[in-house]
Amino acid sequence: MINIPEGTGELAYKLLPLQNKMTWERHGSLALENAKINSAFFGRGQSLSALRGVQIGEGNSCVVVAAGPSLKRKDPARVIQEAGYKGAIIAAESALSYCLRSGVVPDLAVTIDPHATRVVRWLGDPHLTEEKLKEDDYFSRQDQDDIFAQEMRANDEILEMLNKRGKDIRIALSTMASNAVVSRVLETGMQIYWWNPMLDDPDQEGSITARLIDENGFPSINAGGNVGTASWMMGDVLLEKEYVALTGVDFSYYDGTPYFNTQYYHEAVDLVGEENLDSLFVRIFNEHENAWFYTDPAYLWYRECFLEMVPDAECRTYNCTQGGILFGDGITVQPFREFLAMHSASEMTK
Amino acid sequence: MNDLLKGNFQTKKSVSGVEDQESIEARFEREALKKLGGSISFVKKKKVKWAADPDN
Numbered sequence: 001m002i003n004i005p006e007g008t009g010e011l012a013y014k015l016l017p018l019q020n021k022m023t024w025e026r027h028g029s030l031a032l033e034n035a036k037i038n039s040a041f042f043g044r045g046q047s048l049s050a051l052r053g054v055q056i057g058e059g060n061s062c063v064v065v066a067a068g069p070s071l072k073r074k075d076p077a078r079v080i081q082e083a084g085y086k087g088a089i090i091a092a093e094s095a096l097s098y099c100l101r102s103g104v105v106p107d108l109a110v111t112i113d114p115h116a117t118r119v120v121r122w123l124g125d126p127h128l129t130e131e132k133l134k135e136d137d138y139f140s141r142q143d144q145d146d147i148f149a150q151e152m153r154a155n156d157e158i159l160e161m162l163n164k165r166g167k168d169i170r171i172a173l174s175t176m177a178s179n180a181v182v183s184r185v186l187e188t189g190m191q192i193y194w195w196n197p198m199l200d201d202p203d204q205e206g207s208i209t210a211r212l213i214d215e216n217g218f219p220s221i222n223a224g225g226n227v228g229t230a231s232w233m234m235g236d237v238l239l240e241k242e243y244v245a246l247t248g249v250d251f252s253y254y255d256g257t258p259y260f261n262t263q264y265y266h267e268a269v270d271l272v273g274e275e276n277l278d279s280l281f282v283r284i285f286n287e288h289e290n291a292w293f294y295t296d297p298a299y300l301w302y303r304e305c306f307l308e309m310v311p312d313a314e315c316r317t318y319n320c321t322q323g324g325i326l327f328g329d330g331i332t333v334q335p336f337r338e339f340l341a342m343h344s345a346s347e348m349t350k
Numbered sequence: 351m352n353d354l355l356k357g358n359f360q361t362k363k364s365v366s367g368v369e370d371q372e373s374i375e376a377r378f379e380r381e382a383l384k385k386l387g388g389s390i391s392f393v394k395k396k397k398v399k400w401a402a403d404p405d406n
Contacts, residue, residue, distance in 0.1 A: 023387040026383075027387070047401070049400055113390070197391070198390075199393075202399040203396075209393075210399075213399060221397070222392065222397050223392070230390075264386060270381075313397075
């Protein structure tokens, strides 16, 4: 048994200052390797810059759909349809199948994470087998879209949906995407818009990000550690929307979710042992929902990054997730129906 | 009594309780670096750098 002196959540806070370093250690070299491999496919798409300032969706608002655990509970795609919302919809790749299954075709999908095997599952993995499922229980453990409970069947459905609708979808494809994701995107006919991850400060001498930009000519966007924040940033700096609503951006788990069903469960157990997991999870009270949520070191960091980024945004940010831990200065927490009512076609003509 | 507890040989490496604690923390950080972390880095005070805009 490992002796961890930290109490509940304390270790998560201690790890916060290390998170950027931890992320770089995990992904830095892979990002560069993938960018090099993907250069063979740059000609199959355009630069994300081509979408800069383009009027996408009606009006001056957009909605981000990310894949936090509130997604299946609050069903924002259904709310979008019921409201007849015509503004832009930006979906994290992890929420894409949910949107399509709900009859919502996003105006832009966003993908970043370079994981070699997991991310392609969101787009349908044509090479998925039962054996591979046994090797990685990540999707079966998550408190996410229920479709993933039947993984092979889900995969087949997603393959079919993307094969059918892919050509109608623009995707902001990171140059550090895995070969599996790039291949799948090409297979579906999605309209590719390449962008570079912001790995370090591009204005600093010796910047790797600057080198990538120089080499491939694509812009670099600060993703704030995750695809949900990247999607919000796209709404702000790329589509230049004045109002950006977030849905599915929980950055947390619902109280009562077993640790086993959290993203980094196995890693956490490896690090501190099952008996010390409390030290890695932080409970936060959301007064807007009058409910507790809890988060892990990575999502706690995503929250901190977002809160740091939001003051510099040109857009006004509305968190319409109706759950989770993202609230603070610069963020208006609002029920999603209210936001959509404000930005309906009839309101826009006033 | 303290002289008896010192023993009758010199160790090649000096032994320090503080150094052991630092090693544990360094080891923990190294393991955390391998296991945890986000999807992509975060850069403070930067939003975007457009390739075609040298002033951005």
